[in-house]
Amino acid sequence: MSHYESQVREPLILGHKTYHDITEDIARPIENKSGKLWWICFSIAMVAFIFGVGAIAYTIGTGIGVWGLNRTINWGWDITNFVWWVGIGHAGTLISAVLLLFRQKWRMSVNRSAEAMTIFAVVQAALFPVIHMGRPWLMYWVFPIPNQFGSLWPNFNSPLLWDVFAISTYFSVSTVFWLMGLIPDFAMIRDRATKPFAKKIYGILAFGWGGGAKHWQRFEELSLVLAGLCTPLVFSVHTIVSFDFATSVIKGWHSTVYPPYFVAGAIFSGFAMVQTLLSVMRKVLHYEDYITRKHIEYMNIVIVVTGGMVAVAYLTELWIAWYSGSRYEDFTYFSPGAATGPYWWAFWALIICNVLVPGLLWFRRVRRSFFWTFVISIVVNVGMWFERFDIIVINLSRDYLPSSWTMFMPSWVDVGIFIGTNGFFFVLYLLYARTFPVISQSELKTILKSSGESYKKHHTEDEHHEH
């Protein structure tokens, strides 16, 4: 049947897999017991999470003053971490939506985990807009709900309100997109389950899925339209996050390059996080045949492309700061002033982690190496944390009035909350890896005959016989 795939392409599913092998491989981690390593990681993540919950409770109980913020630098680690987590979340939707629109078959082994990462990262991000409020218990005032104050409404001019709409839309649409894709896989687990409890739970989650022809037709239409909706959503959400800064009057913030530059940075850091997670997952869950060297290389190519865009944006910032002739632009987060000022270390951390180290991915040997991919992916996420820190703190630390120049030093509560969100993220991700089908088996089965290793070989032989 219709196999017109070029032999130039490397196989995406290694080994002599059948449809049933895919089912077995994907159900295995769910049906087996957790290993010792899982429990160790889960315990560590849980401790970090509980510590973070404590730090959040302490902040809300005592006041924002327990953080390292001051009257000049009134956004510090809170919004740095918020933008960092939102940014990480963007790769998931990029993989599942944008790559679907571009018909990239390699996305099928990675999209489920990338979407899970999106959702768990957005949960972490969404904590910060709430807990950085002075009066978080009045948070519901941001919603346009009719009320007894003569109906007092929010102000729709504020990017912080746009954030509310953007993040809640992003979170809910990504979750629904992910869950709709999971339904056929839950049905597969349900139909295999032998324990009554598992059968019940996966039966509820499977929504009665039967895989009828009409249902699949609608399923594919739904996936395509949701991908078409998620693609502009991804771009708009990080654009709106960038508006928090770009619509301000702070020098170094009011920059029109921010929307595309933030989106590129989000894809850059998001893919780095996917690499970190998948490098471990493919080993631990024995998915070497599905998440292959080629998948890792493709993602590294995305990282190097978006990293290049980010680097161009840095240079644009530097150029425009000089070209503007504005004296205030002499000390933006990306300027000779920042490079030699009191935050020189944050500036150089950015250059090294975001421009120099990922530049190694231009070399084929580096981007096809699992070890170096893992190392570089962590370096990139450190660098992207520094990018947001630099944008926020360096720009605020020296603004228009020299009398308000100051420095920022985080308190243990700032650090504790950040550690806590990392713990929470891994708690969710580790639970997910034990209970959810981490590769979309129903999608993977559609490419087995075109991109499976044994099938590819088989077809090449066939052609030799025929001609």
Add this chain to the structure above:
Amino acid sequence: MSITNTKIVYGLYGDDDDLLKAVKSIRKQGITIDEVYTPFPVHGLDKALGLKKTRISDLAFFYGLFGTTLASLMTWFVMNHDWAQDIGGKPSFTWGENMPAFVPIMFELTVFCAAHFMVITYLIRNKMYPGAAAKNPDPRTTDDKFLIEIKTSDVEKIKNVFVETGAEEVTVKGDFVQSNVNNLVQEA
């Protein structure tokens, strides 16, 4: 033919290519296929079955329009009609003057309504909800088997059709017939 005589006959296939061939051949013989259960979307199956194009994406367009309208009305009512205040020098006399600030909200609500209402439509049309009974008659169809379901009063004829088109198993309401076509398929 009365309803009481009607039986359901299932033909189980082991490969998607065999399934497509079988569906085409069965339909050519003028037999109506009631349902096909597959573990993954078999491309070309809806065409082979002669299914109509689904219209849920058309609906999504109108749900999106609804979202845009909702956001426009909400921002106009709140910002220009109910409390037309001066917040940071933004012009609040007409909606158009302040429209650029409302674009992010309008965009997000468009996507929100289009996506969520489409998903709800999809679930309703498929009769899917948490805890619904599994719709596939054979659990193997979510793993690696493909099942054709035909309701008929002439069971023997349909059985033969399934066997001829390469079915691995033919089942009639618990009545089980193992075909010897398996070996033929492997030899071919």
